[in-house]
Amino acid sequence: MYFVQMMARDFTDRVLAWYDRSARVLPWRIAPGSAETPDPYRIWLAEVMLQQTTVAAVAGYFARFTERWPTVGDLAAADDADVMAAWAGLGYYARARNLLACARAVVTDHGGRFPDSEAGLRALPGVGDYTAASVAAIAFGRAAVVIDANIERVIARHRLIETSLPAAKREIRAALAPLVSDDRPGDFAQALMDLGATVCTPRSPACGICPVMADCRARGRPDIERLPVKPPKKAKPHRHGIAWWIERDGAIWLIRRPDKGMLGGMRALPGGDWADDPPLESGAAESGIVRVDHGFTHFDLTLTLVRREAPPEAPPESLGAAGEGIWWPIAELDAAGLPTLYRKLTDKMLERDV
C-alpha cells in the first residue's frame, strides 16, 4: 500500500519536475511557477480550439479571438456571423456554434463567470469530459482526471495497456486517477500533454529522455508505436457536388448553410446536394468551370464550380439551400469567412479569371 502511494508520488513528482524544466511556452498558458492567475475564459477558449486541432493551427485564431473579444461577455454579445467567420478555416464548426452558446450560457445562467467545478463546466454546451476536466484543473486548480489523446498514449504505454480504444479508456482512467497531483493538477495535466506531444510521440518516441522511462512497461519494445491500440479505420467514400458562381455588379451570391450537418452555420457558395455519383454532363458543360478535391474526415469530395446566371423570374434567394443569402463584393471575399472547401474554389476561380 505504502509502496503504491510512493510510486504514484514518484511518477507525479518526476512529471512535474520535467514540466518545470521543459514546459512549452504557449499563448494561453501560464508558465509553471508564475504568480499570474489563470483567466478561465482564455483557458476554456484555448481548450475548445485545441479539440482535435494542432497547437500551430490554433495560435493565430486564439490571438485574433482574444484581441477582438477579450472577455466571455464580449464574446456572448458578438454577432453569430462574425464569430463563425472568425472561426472559418479552423474546422469542426459545431465548436463555434457551441462556443457562442456556451459564452451566452455563462453570462445568462452564471452571472458572467465560468462554473468552477468539473460538473458545472460539463453541463455547458461544447464542454465534454476532457474540456470540463482540463478547465477545472488548469483554471480552478481542481484535481480532475484529465485525459486527452496525448495522455492516453503516455499511460497506455507506461502501463502496457493492450486493450483497444475506446474501451481502454476505463483502464487508463483507473491508472491515471491515483497519480493526479493534488497540489498542481493543472500543471500535471499540461505536463502529461506536453510529454505526449514532444517525447512520447505517436511515432519514434524519445524514450531516452523520458522522465518516467524507469518504470515504463513499454520502454524498449520494438512495437511501442502500436500503443495505444486503435480500431481499424473504415474506407472513405468519394462524393461529388456542384457549386454555383452567381455574379452581379462585382459581387457573388453567398448563402448560409443550415446549422446541422457539414459546415453547419457557415457562409458558402450556393449549390446542389453532394451525391455518390459525378454530376451530369449538362451542368458541367457550362462555362467557367473550376474543380477542387477536398478531403473531409469521413469522405472525399470533388466539387465543381459552375458559372450561372440568376434567371429574373427565379430570385437568387431560391438557389440557397438555407433560403438565406447575401451579395458579397468579390474584392472583399477574404472577409466572408468561407470554410476551406469554398475558399479553395473561390481562390481558384479568381486566379483563373485574372
Place this chain on the structure above:
DNA sequence: CATACGTGGCA
C-alpha cells in the same frame, strides 16, 4: 458503442 464532424502537417 458507433458515427458525424474539418483541416493542415508530416513521414
Place this chain on the structure above:
DNA sequence: TTGCCAAGTAT
C-alpha cells in the same frame, strides 16, 4: 502520394 494524426463532443 497516401495515410495518420491532433488538448473531442454530440447524438
